[in-house]
Amino acid sequence: MSVRTRFAPSPTGFLHIGGARTALYNWLYARHHGGEFVLRVEDTDAERSTAESMNVILDGLKWLGMDWDEGPGVGGDHGPYHQSERADIYDRYLAKLEEAGHTYEDEGAIRFKVPDKMITVKDTVCGDVSVNLKEQGSRRFEQETKQEVEANPDIVIKRPNGGYIFHFVNVVDDIEMGITHVIRGEDHLSNTPKHLALYEALGVDPPIFAHIPLNLNQNGSKMSKRDEGALIHEYQENGFLPDAVNNYMALLGWSGKDDQEIFSLKELKERFGLSGVNKSNSKFDYDKCLWVNAEHLKKLSPEALAAASAPFLEKAGIPSDDSRVPAALELARDRAQRLIEVPEVIATIFADEVIYDQASVDKVTSKDTSAQAVAALIAGLEAATEWTLDSIKPTIVTAAESIEVKMGMLMLPCRVAVMGSTSGADLIPVLELLGQEEVVKRLKGFAEKL
RNA sequence: GACCCGUUCGUCUAGCGGUCUAGGACUCCGCCCUUUCACGGCGGCAACACGGGUUCAAGUCCCGUACGGGUCGCCA
Numbered sequence: 001m002s003v004r005t006r007f008a009p010s011p012t013g014f015l016h017i018g019g020a021r022t023a024l025y026n027w028l029y030a031r032h033h034g035g036e037f038v039l040r041v042e043d044t045d046a047e048r049s050t051a052e053s054m055n056v057i058l059d060g061l062k063w064l065g066m067d068w069d070e071g072p073g074v075g076g077d078h079g080p081y082h083q084s085e086r087a088d089i090y091d092r093y094l095a096k097l098e099e100a101g102h103t104y105e106d107e108g109a110i111r112f113k114v115p116d117k118m119i120t121v122k123d124t125v126c127g128d129v130s131v132n133l134k135e136q137g138s139r140r141f142e143q144e145t146k147q148e149v150e151a152n153p154d155i156v157i158k159r160p161n162g163g164y165i166f167h168f169v170n171v172v173d174d175i176e177m178g179i180t181h182v183i184r185g186e187d188h189l190s191n192t193p194k195h196l197a198l199y200e201a202l203g204v205d206p207p208i209f210a211h212i213p214l215n216l217n218q219n220g221s222k223m224s225k226r227d228e229g230a231l232i233h234e235y236q237e238n239g240f241l242p243d244a245v246n247n248y249m250a251l252l253g254w255s256g257k258d259d260q261e262i263f264s265l266k267e268l269k270e271r272f273g274l275s276g277v278n279k280s281n282s283k284f285d286y287d288k289c290l291w292v293n294a295e296h297l298k299k300l301s302p303e304a305l306a307a308a309s310a311p312f313l314e315k316a317g318i319p320s321d322d323s324r325v326p327a328a329l330e331l332a333r334d335r336a337q338r339l340i341e342v343p344e345v346i347a348t349i350f351a352d353e354v355i356y357d358q359a360s361v362d363k364v365t366s367k368d369t370s371a372q373a374v375a376a377l378i379a380g381l382e383a384a385t386e387w388t389l390d391s392i393k394p395t396i397v398t399a400a401e402s403i404e405v406k407m408g409m410l411m412l413p414c415r416v417a418v419m420g421s422t423s424g425a426d427l428i429p430v431l432e433l434l435g436q437e438e439v440v441k442r443l444k445g446f447a448e449k450l
Numbered sequence: 451g452a453c454c455c456g457u458u459c460g461u462c463u464a465g466c467g468g469u470c471u472a473g474g475a476c477u478c479c480g481c482c483c484u485u486u487c488a489c490g491g492c493g494g495c496a497a498c499a500c501g502g503g504u505u506c507a508a509g510u511c512c513c514g515u516a517c518g519g520g521u522c523g524c525c526a
Contacts, residue, residue: 008526009526010525010526012526042526043526044525044526106524107524108524109524110524111524126454126455126456127455129454129455130454131453131454132453135452135453136452136453136454136521136522137522139451139452139453139522140452140522140523141451141452141521141522146451147451148451148452148522151522155523156523156524157524158524159524160524161524163524165523165524165525165526166525166526167526170526185520186455186456186519186520187519187520187521188520188521188526189454189455189520189521190453190454190455190520190521190522191521191522193454211455213455213456213519214519214520216518216519218460218461220518220519221519222519222520248462251462251463251475252462253462255462255463255464257463257464257465258464258474259464259473259474259475260474261462261463261474261475261476278463279455279456279457280455280456280457280518280519281455281456281518281519281520282461282462282463283460283461283462284461284462285460285461285462285476285477287461287476287477288461288462288475288476288477289476290476291475291476291477292476298489331487331488333489334487334488334489334490335487335488335489345487345488393485396485396486397485400485406485407485407486408485408486409485410485410486411485411486411487412486414486415486415487419487421487422486422487423487423488424487424488425487425488426486426487426488427486427487428486
């Protein structure tokens with residue numbers, strides 16, 4: 001059986017991590033089975049839908065590396081892919097429903113008669129879930145008054161203004177687009193009996209449903225766009241790798257059932273399956289997401305690292321054609337969890353002036369041995385006849401011996417004098433990259449502070 | 451409130467009746483490596499929500515309770 005999945009976002013102006021994760025599961029499932037992934041825009045609610053708000057979502061998906069076989073920008077045989085342009089299709093389906101006597105008018109709106117019987121959702125993740133819509137819908141809970149009131153269980157499928165309602169268009173589109181597997185958030189589980197009733201009234205076999213658990217924030221409530229890590233474009237801006245984000249999203253609700261946690265997109269594609277999806281909601285953990293990104297960073301080829309870092313270097317004013325950049329990036333890769341941290345680690349190498357971190361400076365200047373240490377460093381390093389990775393360390397050792405201290409006593413002052421901070425990249429390679437002249441210059445500049 | 455779903459370390463999870471004195475990962479804490487910063491290595495803290503069953507045997511099956519989440523729109 002061929003597989004066709006879909007992601008059907010409404011254009012809200014943000015690609016939310018929950019939505020991206022749903023998209024990912026659908027995409028992964030389709031790709032794993034060699035099937036198709038369809039993108040459809042649910043913009044029936046015209047007020048909040050703009051081209052721009054949709055582009056944000058498309059850009060997010062593209063950045064993550066999810067391609068769609070049909071949908072906005074690529075076309076396909078089942079278009080149009082914006083619900084706002086599919087009115088005639090909905091009209092056609094509504095006529096079918098009307099003919100079969102499944103609908104009636106109610107104050108200008110069209111309602112669908114809900115059957116008075118148990119409807120069972122056979123969910124791939126959640127198992128069988130049964131409900132009687134007529135019974136259920138005959139009462140409604142009013143949030144404001146906290147009261148149950150009588151209600152019409154028959155669902156509205158068309159508004160008096162002619163607009164169609166989600167449940168109806170969702171079902172029609174999935175039928176028309178030949179969707180075989182509907183993978184969506186568990187918040188839709190309770191809606192699914194309505195959809196099943198619609199499928200039956202239309203005389204169409206429903207697709208396979210899989211409702212995936214929700215991602216919650218640290219407080220255990222639904223993630224909102226204010227929560228850290230909620231918006232995909234922020235990952236991009238902060239220097240996360242797309243594959244790392246995919247990796248982390250996949251892990252939120254899916255497991256490969258072994259101890260592997262770091263997956264490339266390709267591996268995810270090979271291994272993803274609905275049987276690995278679990279039933280309970282998960283809380284988003286930014287720290288773990290950072291760790292996953294760091295792991296992906298470590299695995300990047302030098303070329304890929306350079307390419308991914310380029311925008312961040314540019315923003316920091318580091319010339320990417322500087323011959324020292326590749327070496328500097330290697331120094332940064334192990335201590336940055338995100339690309340945005342890369343410039344912080346290596347900026348001092350490319351800076352004309354050392355930018356001193358006051359706390360680091362204080363730490364060094366408060367020691368009365370520091371002046372002597374810096375003097376020894378200047379003397380030793382200035383006199384060096386060789387300046388290579390291998391030669392610098394012995395030179396510093398010799399300088400330390402000249403004032404009868406251990407090398408460790410010189411490293412911190414040297415670090416702060418040259419790099420401006422007690423933390424940062426590996427010192428010796430930085431010295432090598434900077435060159436003898438620059439290092440001595442920086443040491444002398446720092447000596448004046450003492 | 452009614453209905454639906456869920457409940458293993460703080461968090462993500464493994465576990466599909468015996469191999470569980472419950473495994474891995476993140477975080478945190480030690481130690482080692484490093485005469486610098488990290489990476490890394492090793493180790494530690496830490497969980498089967500509760501109560502009843504079923505069974506020779508239950509984290510694993512069943513039923514309750516509690517807690518959490520979801521749905522109940524002429525939003526999607």
